[in-house]
Amino acid sequence: xxxxxxxxxxxxxxxxxxxxxxxxxxxxxxxxxxxxxxxxxxxxxxxxxxxxxxxxxxxxxxxxxxxxxxxxxxxxxxxxxxxxxxxxxxxxxxxxxxxxxxxxxxxxxxxxxxxxxxxxxxxxxxxxxxxxxxxxxxxxxxxxxxxxxxxxxxxxxxxxxxxxxxxxxxxxxxxxxxxxxxxxxxxxxxxxxxxxxxxxxxxxxxxxxxxxxxxxxxxxxxxxxxxxxxxxxxxxxxxxxxxxxxxxxxxxxxxxxxxxxxxxxxxxxxxxxxxxxxxxxxxxxxxxxxxxxxxxxxxxxxxxxxxxxxxxxxxxxxxxxxxxxxxxxxxxxxxxxxxxxxxxxxxxxxxxxxxxxxxxxxxxxxxxxxxxxxxxxxxxxxxxxxxxxxxxxxxxxxxxxxxxxxxxxxxxxxxxxxxxxx
Amino acid sequence: xxxxxxxxxxxxxxxxxxxxxxxxxxxxxxxxxxxxxxxxxxxxxxxxxxxxxxxxxxxxxxxxxxxxxxxxxxxxxxxxxxxxxxxxxxxxxxxxxxxxxxxxxxxxxxxxxxxxxxxxxxxxxxxxxxxxxxx
Numbered sequence: 001x002x003x004x005x006x007x008x009x010x011x012x013x014x015x016x017x018x019x020x021x022x023x024x025x026x027x028x029x030x031x032x033x034x035x036x037x038x039x040x041x042x043x044x045x046x047x048x049x050x051x052x053x054x055x056x057x058x059x060x061x062x063x064x065x066x067x068x069x070x071x072x073x074x075x076x077x078x079x080x081x082x083x084x085x086x087x088x089x090x091x092x093x094x095x096x097x098x099x100x101x102x103x104x105x106x107x108x109x110x111x112x113x114x115x116x117x118x119x120x121x122x123x124x125x126x127x128x129x130x131x132x133x134x135x136x137x138x139x140x141x142x143x144x145x146x147x148x149x150x151x152x153x154x155x156x157x158x159x160x161x162x163x164x165x166x167x168x169x170x171x172x173x174x175x176x177x178x179x180x181x182x183x184x185x186x187x188x189x190x191x192x193x194x195x196x197x198x199x200x201x202x203x204x205x206x207x208x209x210x211x212x213x214x215x216x217x218x219x220x221x222x223x224x225x226x227x228x229x230x231x232x233x234x235x236x237x238x239x240x241x242x243x244x245x246x247x248x249x250x251x252x253x254x255x256x257x258x259x260x261x262x263x264x265x266x267x268x269x270x271x272x273x274x275x276x277x278x279x280x281x282x283x284x285x286x287x288x289x290x291x292x293x294x295x296x297x298x299x300x301x302x303x304x305x306x307x308x309x310x311x312x313x314x315x316x317x318x319x320x321x322x323x324x325x326x327x328x329x330x331x332x333x334x335x336x337x338x339x340x341x342x343x344x345x346x347x348x349x350x351x352x353x354x355x356x357x358x359x360x361x362x363x364x365x366x367x368x369x370x371x372x373x374x375x376x377x378x379x380x381x382x383x384x385x386x387x388x389x390x391x392x393x394x395x396x397x398x399x400x401x402x403x404x405x406x407x408x409x410x411x412x413x414x415x416x417x418x419x420x421x422x
Numbered sequence: 423x424x425x426x427x428x429x430x431x432x433x434x435x436x437x438x439x440x441x442x443x444x445x446x447x448x449x450x451x452x453x454x455x456x457x458x459x460x461x462x463x464x465x466x467x468x469x470x471x472x473x474x475x476x477x478x479x480x481x482x483x484x485x486x487x488x489x490x491x492x493x494x495x496x497x498x499x500x501x502x503x504x505x506x507x508x509x510x511x512x513x514x515x516x517x518x519x520x521x522x523x524x525x526x527x528x529x530x531x532x533x534x535x536x537x538x539x540x541x542x543x544x545x546x547x548x549x550x551x552x553x554x555x556x557x
Contacts, residue, residue, distance in 0.1 A: 302521040303528055344448070371443055375454040375527065379520045388443045416447065
């Protein structure tokens with residue numbers, strides 16, 4: 001064996017330290033989290049990026065097919081590097097590509113999105129969804145979803161990153177950068193438009209609107225909005241519940257199940273949000289009404305679930321029953337709850353009997369996380385399927401046959417469950 | 423060493439159902455039973471074999487200490503076995519129909535946790551007392 005020489009060792013260490021010290025400066029990307037589109041409308045979408053440079057940004061948008069000779073260019077003012085541009089005037093139901101460009105010539109990766117259908121349009125729409133994506137776990141389900149070109153939008157149904165332990169805005173930003181920074185996540189966010197809502201881990205485990213530190217919530221909310229482009233009512237910017245329409249095919253009702261909780265009043269949603277939900281679903285002309293629910297509403301009321309039920313609809317039985325009865329009494333068809341949070345995939349009816357027994361619920365995710373550690377998962381009536389496999393779900397909504405094909409996809413590309421409802 | 427055997431038992435108790443979940447894509451109640459039974463057996467065997475040998479270093483008689491350990495810990499050890507059987511009964515029911523055995527399974531798990539800790543505590547007391555006498 002060759003003897004180690006002092007100078008050789010010193011030279012080696014110096015080289016290693018220099019490499020480690022210089023690496024972050026040499027390779028720091030200008031758009032480390034890529035680009036994203038959010039909350040697509042028939043005429044546009046919110047286009048997002050995070051830019052680490054100092055120069056002014058523009059966003060450039062052009063159709064994926066057809067006339068690409070006159071791209072649309074629009075200034076993209078940013079705050080602390082986070083830019084969200086509401087691009088309007090686009091054609092409905094059309095695929096677009098976009099990218100951000102800085103004044104000094106730096107160019108982001110391309111993003112892709114489809115504008116929502118025209119209000120009276122009737123087409124098959126396919127929407128992906130997952131929840132519970134934790135940094136450090138394999139992002140292969142995200143990679144599989146990103147490879148698809150047929151997803152009209154992708155729903156991130158809460159716990160899109162885990163910011164637990166953060167207390168300041170810079171803490172939250174660091175957690176978001178860690179969570180979103182994986183190449184698979186960047187690819188998925190750039191591959192189609194996103195529909196996002198927060199759940200608990202964007203703020204703190206099991207937080208509720210009536211018992212959360214206001215400073216913590218302010219920092220968490222700002223970080224959430226900096227990273228997830230969502231449409232806000234300028235008159236009520238803290239109201240995150242909203243609806244998005246895809247022609248006459250689908251309407252998505254995006255609930256905020258955290259901010260408006262008031263346990264003393266038995267309030268899971270504010271009365272305003274609950275009334276809005278029931279009346280909007282009732283009056284919606286869409287063939288399918290997807291209620292994006294973050295935390296499940298199904299009758300998971302066996303002893304294993306008792307410790308968790310305080311945090312979901314089961315802990316607010318009066319409102320739960322009011323909602324389920326209201327939806328069933330409305331006669332609305334094509335209603336599907338899409339939920340997350342529980343760290344297992346599951347499909348079935350909301351209840352075996354009584355309120356909710358005619359409604360379906362699909363629990364999506366975890367996208368990248370450990371499985372729920374319970375020793376048994378729901379099976380048998382009213383459930384048809386449950387799985388611990390990391391997954392994303394696709395909802396192929398056919399307004400002509402009035403059938404929704406729901407598929408659960410594993411990270412290795414397998415379809416682990418398929419069900420047609422309608 | 424005694425705590426180590428409990429930790430080892432806990433690791434075994436989790437690893438079997440985790441392996442089942444990875445294999446089948448969802449947990450199976452009977453895998454939990456296998457994990458619990460294996461964990462209890464591991465804890466008892468490691469404690470019975472290894473702990474008395476430790477006292478050899480301080481001049482104790484391992485055979486006498488082993489006998490004392492067993493004398494003190496045998497009742498909670500029997501309760502550990504009973505708890506595992508309770509968990510088994512719940513799991514069989516749960517395997518048959520979701521929700522029907524969960525209360526029983528939780529009772530078995532709780533009993534197993536309490537009796538497992540008691541095995542450690544009683545075994546240590548018995549072993550230390552025997553070591554004092556035989557030294």
